Amino acid sequence: MLTFVGLGLYDERSVTVAGRDAIRDADRVFAEFYTSRLVGTDLEALEEYHDTTIEVRDRAGVERDPGPVLDAAETDDVVFLTAGDTMVSTTHTDLRLRAEERGIETRVVHGTTAQTAAGSLTGLQNYRFGKATTLPFEQAHGGDGVPDSVVATIEDNRSRDLHTLVYLDIKVDDPHWDDSDDTYMTADHAAGLLAEEFPETLGVVVARAGSPDPAVVADTLPELATRTFGDPLHLLVIPGDLHPMEEDALDAIAGLP
Template identity: 45%
Template sequence: MLTFIGLGLFDEKDISLKGLEAIARANRVYAEFYTSRLMGTTLEKMEGLYNKKITVLTREEVEQYPNWLEHAINEDVVFLTGGDTMVSTTHVDLRLRAMEMGITTKLVHGSSISSAVCGLTGLQNYRFGKAVTVPHPYTSSRGKTVISETPYDTVLQNLEHGLHTLVFLDIDKEKGYMTVNQALDLLLQVEAKRSTNILQDRIAVGIARAGSDFPAVAADHIQRLKNFDFGAPLHIMIIPADTHFVEAESLVKLAHAPKSILEVHNQ
């Protein structure tokens, strides 16, 4: 048996009772923290609360050489991830591999950032389009810095259909955790390259440390928001489309957005 358990958003206490019960029954407990991680805890705290040794896997051990799956043929094995399990394509692929090996799989869901951002901002979940990740720039073989333009294109496509965009921010072993400020700057660099002016005057929403007692939530025009100090990671961002009046009021009251966004609905 292989049980995938989503740990939730921030610390070791976000896990569900069903998740704790599955860990208690497990012979082996594995985890990966490269797609996401719980910033409010440590491996030692998790092992203390769960009362089990946790083996942290590398990206290669999950995606390329998951030899540890063989233990799940005859034992109860648990695989821990931040957020909700199966949100990452990597985890879906791992489940399919296990099933091909004849391993029974089970899911224990956890709280997800995809739904948490709606609660924190008041933006309505059914109005979100395709999500996207802003990656760190990389250096090409010619020594040129390359900025991905895919996130910008995704935001524009969603805006054309009146949909909000949830923007995940890159986590890189060497470059660290991308901030809202860095992501906004990268989007504006793409816009400048194309000589367009679509995003500069729009509202964006930044969120940091969702799931903690004191998350940072701020909304403002992009040119101003890129200078806001969101503090420690993890960060995530939303580029809203034109808002419903309840959404606009929520952004003002919950995210301190400029009250001018309400004027559109009062005309």
């Protein structure tokens, strides 16, 4: 059996009760933290909270060499942990399909997602979000500024009066959570990049969703680019035209100018 467990958004306590039960009952526990991170905790605290040993796999160990995970799941109850909701990344879907091809039973224990948290924290209506996109670091896509695909996604959503959730790039080079090797794109940096393509456009920053001190700030992209929003993780939402209730929510929650 291979059970995928989403750990939620922030720290070791963000997991659901069902997820904690699955971890408790597992013979072996694997994890990856390169697609996203729980910035409110570390590996040691996770292991202590769940009273287990967690075997962390890097990108190559999940995507190119998943054999140890699948071999274990053929004979034991194995849990595979990720931040957020475990099936948001196609990497995890691929691993699940490989397991099914080998006749390994799989199941999913969901965790809270950044997308649902962004809607909840901002007051923007969930059904009005269009296609999401990820804004990469400039050096990651080999060019300057914002990739055409990101611009096209935002423009298409705005043309249909939909909000765009912009995930911000993270670079995690050490699977064992060496903070010196981690780089997180900040919302002010992202706003500065997007302001070149969408001047005077409204943006909404969501910082540290799922933590005890999340921040939600609404302003034009050029203004957001001049501010700081504290510790990661950050998200950025580019809204479509606001419903009156959404406008009231952003005014009350995010200081809508």
